[in-house]
Amino acid sequence: MMTARRLMVCLVLVVSGVSRSAGAQDSDLDPRVVRLVATVSEERLGVILKKLESFETRSTMSSTTSTTRGIGAARQWILDEMRGYSPKLQVSFDTYQVVPQGRITRDVELRNVMAVLPGRSPRRVYISGHYDTLATSRGQGAANAGAPTPAADPDARPAPPVDPNAPLDTFAPGVNDDGSGTALTIELARVFSQSGIDFDATLVFMCHVGEEQGLVGARLHAQKAVAEKIPIEAIFNNDIVGNDRGGNGIVDGATIRVYAEGPEDSASRELARFVQRWGGRYVPSHTVRPMARPDRFGRGGDHSAYNQLGFTAVGFRESRENFACQHDVRDTYEGISLPYLAQNARVNAASAATLALAPPPPGVLSDRGAPMITRAPSGYDANLKWTAAPGAAAYRVFWREAWGSDWQHDVRVGNVTTLILPNMQIDDYVFGVASIDAGGHESFVTAYVSPARASTDIKTNPGR
Numbered sequence: 001m002m003t004a005r006r007l008m009v010c011l012v013l014v015v016s017g018v019s020r021s022a023g024a025q026d027s028d029l030d031p032r033v034v035r036l037v038a039t040v041s042e043e044r045l046g047v048i049l050k051k052l053e054s055f056e057t058r059s060t061m062s063s064t065t066s067t068t069r070g071i072g073a074a075r076q077w078i079l080d081e082m083r084g085y086s087p088k089l090q091v092s093f094d095t096y097q098v099v100p101q102g103r104i105t106r107d108v109e110l111r112n113v114m115a116v117l118p119g120r121s122p123r124r125v126y127i128s129g130h131y132d133t134l135a136t137s138r139g140q141g142a143a144n145a146g147a148p149t150p151a152a153d154p155d156a157r158p159a160p161p162v163d164p165n166a167p168l169d170t171f172a173p174g175v176n177d178d179g180s181g182t183a184l185t186i187e188l189a190r191v192f193s194q195s196g197i198d199f200d201a202t203l204v205f206m207c208h209v210g211e212e213q214g215l216v217g218a219r220l221h222a223q224k225a226v227a228e229k230i231p232i233e234a235i236f237n238n239d240i241v242g243n244d245r246g247g248n249g250i251v252d253g254a255t256i257r258v259y260a261e262g263p264e265d266s267a268s269r270e271l272a273r274f275v276q277r278w279g280g281r282y283v284p285s286h287t288v289r290p291m292a293r294p295d296r297f298g299r300g301g302d303h304s305a306y307n308q309l310g311f312t313a314v315g316f317r318e319s320r321e322n323f324a325c326q327h328d329v330r331d332t333y334e335g336i337s338l339p340y341l342a343q344n345a346r347v348n349a350a351s352a353a354t355l356a357l358a359p360p361p362p363g364v365l366s367d368r369g370a371p372m373i374t375r376a377p378s379g380y381d382a383n384l385k386w387t388a389a390p391g392a393a394a395y396r397v398f399w400r401e402a403w404g405s406d407w408q409h410d411v412r413v414g415n416v417t418t419l420i421l422p423n424m425q426i427d428d429y430v431f432g433v434a435s436i437d438a439g440g441h442e443s444f445v446t447a448y449v450s451p452a453r454a455s456t457d458i459k460t461n462p463g464r
């Protein structure tokens, strides 16, 4: 009975979404996003993962000539798969000719696979993973345990082939690292492109390559975005998000970690809070755990390549890792929990859809780059100003004690660009503001942050 009743509630939500235009809403939840989240398919995720595993290796340095094995076959399949989802999706290779450097041991052509779902505006929201794989002779488990041989280097690679130009075709299934993030990205390309929703932001479903060689594919794309002034608003990067059983036996299939680089109240931290807020509303059965640090100790991921060039990006990581299966031939389909991976996909879907439907976040800096927050008019008030965001119909102002990590209070205001909170000492609180469209979709928060001050050299007279 309970199940049937719940189903009825779901159906009512879905049906009302069809009949209602994107006008005023009486709920925080958009029925179209509810339906989109419900469209994520465990079965499809499983099919994609098995296909990715079938290429046996997707090493960046593996063969490109076979149609069934190695990275050439894998990237072509990913391209063809996403092309089949919808004529709205613009699917292409994002190709670079890379010369030997770092862990790239020979000339190699790198191809990210990207699917673009154009929105009404050019601003972009990315969902990403990396489809390349790595298997070392000792794996991540031995590296973490501090095994002494051959070297205490977590990124130690197997001995290169005798011929440096020969493809590295040893077995490297990489089903969790990062087949899981890749499958999530591919599945959400399907879900979003078939949703029928008209998004404001352009959505990009990006399968990076060269991650295991030093975030190479992500760095190349981020550099291109800087050079071509591509307005990337947010990147949701997923890397190792499909296993719920820690190698120490502890199981957690109900939470996901979201790493966000600082400093405090950076846009990436605001994006992590946004995922917690909106993921928590649309997928209340899954708990988002924001992490106020760039990534796990000694480990890296593609979101950092974007952070380092000034973009707003967070990294999704499963809550309990099994290091014995990472960078190891044991990273196979058996290590995946499809229900867990699907929950992580739903959190991504809810957050990215809300962000892509919302207006861009408002600006809080003056033309001179100063935060537009003062104590006027009394000298003891909080006087906030912000710049209007295109498409915004209202704003929500947030605040919290300056020692806190999560927003404690918020108030919705109309289509204005200033708010005075009498007797609120601006020195004691962090303030921020988000933009909201007529349908209730909210951007992430832009916070008022004091700029760092440079030290001043004081001159002295050495003669006295």
Ligand SMILES: [Zn+2]
Binding pocket: 130, 177, 178, 211, 239, 240
């Ligand atoms: Zn990875």
